[in-house]
Amino acid sequence: MQPSRVTSAADLVSPRMACSSIGANRGSPLLVFESAAVVLKARRGSGSRPYKLNARVWPATQTFFLNNHMAIERKGAPDSRRAGSRRDHEAFVDRLVRRQTWMDGLAEGTQGLIGGAYKALGRPGQALKNAMHGTTIPAAGDFALAIGIAAGLLAALTGSTDFHDTYGHERRLALTHGAVMSVVVVAEITSFAIRIAAPPTSHIAAVDLATGAWLLALAGAYVGGHLTFALGTAVNRNAFAEGPAHFVKVGSSDDFPEAKKVRTDAGGLPALIVRKDGVLHAIGAVCSHAGGPLEEGTLDGDVVTCPWHSSRFCIDDGHVTGGPATFSQPPLLVRERNGAVEVRLAHPLH
Ligand code: FES
Known part of the structure; x- marks a missing residue:
């Protein structure tokens, strides 16, 4: 259909052609108008600059041109029969809200x-x-990408450290996760470099690359989640432990000689009991990192070192003093009465 010239705003904004938005070429502001008066204002404001204006005209998108003579050309014309049909199928929410003039x-x-x-x-x-x-953050995407890269590099550092203490199937999964996420970080860095250094025409390629990296990150995150939720990597091994809320007998005083690490059952909770300088100390015996047996570890002062990955825990209150463990051991209170040794949890575990 041949373009037709619109000589007045009334031609442009008719009941069947209610413009909802209008935008100019790159660098020009987006104008939103709904009335003929605003259209006229837009025409005056644009002066004689040859902007191409794109307007969405109900029911179909049309293109308008504002030329040097401030004329507006309309390409095509709305099909009134089709327009009526679309109107009949206007979304319920639009029909409902359109009537609520009190909202204005x-x-x-x-x-x-x-x-x-x-x-x-x-x-x-x-x-x-x-x-x-967003006026003063023209490159918000670049900024967000830079934040993502920084976070990715930090995650690579912490993740590779955790990977160092994995074994068997868990290690293979961790390696898969790390490899995928490394590709993601490299792709993000490449995308950022393109945005910064390459010509603007390459920007879309940089965006595509970052989008692909994001999709790949979803796959990597799935593997990482599987590591935690299915294999329990980095999960506190005492997370589901139960222990005695009241004192229970775990043996006699003679069962706990000085400096000997004794593992015993304390109401269902494996407990490590150590007598040091004549005083009994008790903490959970299962290492919170990966379940190592603390009674087989070494004792140095009031710190016991796990025999598996060398996490360190204070036997006074179970707090972790050295990784890779990140969770403390369950602390237990100990008392000796009439030659019997009794323990209970220092506080509830859940
Ligand atoms: S099991 Fe890993 S440090 Fe104890």
Whole structure:
């Protein structure tokens, strides 16, 4: 259909052609208008600059041109029969909300409050408003990508450290997770480099690369989640332990000679009991890192070292003093009465 010239705003904004938005070429502001008056204002404001304006015209998107003579050309014309059909199928939410004219007052009041708040803040408020609009963060995507890269590098550091203490199938899964996420980080860094150094025409390739990296990260995250949720990597091995809330007998005083590490059952909780300088100490015997037997570890002062990966725990209260464990041991209170040794949890575990 041949373009037809629109000589007045009324031609452009008719009941069947209610424009909802209009945008100009790159670098120009997006204009939103719903009335002929605003269209006229837009025409005056644009002067004689040859902007190409794209407008969504109900029911179909049409293209308009504002040429040097401030004329608007309309490509095509809406099909009134089809337009009526679309109108019949207007979304329920649109039909419902369109009738709620009372909302305009509420909306205007809210807008006034928001605008007033920014205004009350003065120049800082204007700067904040610009930031919230995104005006002063033109490369928000680049900024977000840089944050993601920094987080990815930190995760690689912590993840590789955790990987160092994995074995067997768990180690293979951890390696898979690490390899996938490493590719993700490399792709993100490459995308960022393209955005910074390559010509603007390469920007879309950089975005595609980052998008692909994000999708790949989903796969890597799945493997990482499987490591934790299915294999229990990095899960506290005492997370589901039960222990005595009240004192229970675990033996006689003679069963716990000085400096000997004794493993015993304390109401269902494996407990490590050590007498040091004549005083009994008790903590959970199962290492929180990967379940190592602490009674087979070494004792140095009031610190016991796990025989498997060398995590260190204080026998006074079970707190972790050295990794790779990140969770403390369950602490137990000990008492000797009439030659019997009794223990109970120092606090509930759950
Ligand atoms: S099981 Fe790994 S440090 Fe104890």
